[in-house]
Amino acid sequence: MVDISTAMAAASAERSRRDSDGEKKKRRTGADMGIESFDPVKHVAKEKADTASMWLVIAFSFLIALLMRYVVMEKVDRSNADILYALPLLCLILIPTIHRAIMPSKFVELYKKGTWFKAGFLYVFVWLSLSFLLINPPFGDIASPKVSGQWGIVSESGNASYDFTMAAGTAITLEEGYNQSWLVMSFADNSEVTDTNFTVTFANVTGSQELVFDETIFPNITGDERTLLMPRPDSDMGHAYALPAGLGAGNYRIIIDIVEQGDPWVNPRTLEWDLFVVEPEVEE
Numbered sequence: 001m002v003d004i005s006t007a008m009a010a011a012s013a014e015r016s017r018r019d020s021d022g023e024k025k026k027r028r029t030g031a032d033m034g035i036e037s038f039d040p041v042k043h044v045a046k047e048k049a050d051t052a053s054m055w056l057v058i059a060f061s062f063l064i065a066l067l068m069r070y071v072v073m074e075k076v077d078r079s080n081a082d083i084l085y086a087l088p089l090l091c092l093i094l095i096p097t098i099h100r101a102i103m104p105s106k107f108v109e110l111y112k113k114g115t116w117f118k119a120g121f122l123y124v125f126v127w128l129s130l131s132f133l134l135i136n137p138p139f140g141d142i143a144s145p146k147v148s149g150q151w152g153i154v155s156e157s158g159n160a161s162y163d164f165t166m167a168a169g170t171a172i173t174l175e176e177g178y179n180q181s182w183l184v185m186s187f188a189d190n191s192e193v194t195d196t197n198f199t200v201t202f203a204n205v206t207g208s209q210e211l212v213f214d215e216t217i218f219p220n221i222t223g224d225e226r227t228l229l230m231p232r233p234d235s236d237m238g239h240a241y242a243l244p245a246g247l248g249a250g251n252y253r254i255i256i257d258i259v260e261q262g263d264p265w266v267n268p269r270t271l272e273w274d275l276f277v278v279e280p281e282v283e284e
Helices: 002-020 041-075 083-102 113-134 223-229
Strands: 152-158 161-166 172-176 181-188 196-204 207-210 237-242 250-261 268-278
Touching: 041 083, 041 113, 083 113, 152 172, 152 223, 161 172, 161 223, 181 196, 223 250
Parallel strands: 172 268
Antiparallel strands: 152 161, 152 181, 181 237, 196 207, 196 250, 250 268
């Protein structure tokens, strides 16, 4: 058995040996390992500074979006619309200056390069989101009406019945022999279609003429044809225009000029379609 005195002497000798051999391990602090010490006071101050920066950037984004929509946009036309994007993006360089001018110095000294990057990203996101909101109904309208579904020609075939011919893309082929035909389509818009002026021109090599709107024809279109022409019956507006009577074989051009008084711009659109009238096939 080993008594206490012997055990203590052995332990003391072991410690002496380690000290003499320089094997005593040195404790490494957080600073030695590259870990910054946590300062709760500094952390709270940085969070307050970042929060103040966030709200300042959001307010600045709202101001720029409102100025672009209700001041600049009212004074420029559609051909100069690029300025509505260029100017707000140039305002990115003002973000650091605005912070230094408005924020207290105790906040400004905490802002680094990363702050400006985050602020710039937030500014672009908020400005774009609000801008898209302000140029669409009910705050604005910069898009003219468009054809909602397909388009075609309704021809009177006798006995109060009608033949319907559907277009293929921007062209349609119609057999010769109908006494009266109408161009039919429906229009959809993000606001009221009734605020729009439609001018339909019918032309060939011999000349052109403006077609007359006929409100009595569209109600006669029913079934699948009406669904193809007017996929959203609650909001689409049906249009029918009388073609010249007794069309002979040949190629014709249909030009539809659409002009809408939008907000704040006038919204134009031009559609060009081709009508090919062919002689009916002779049965042998």
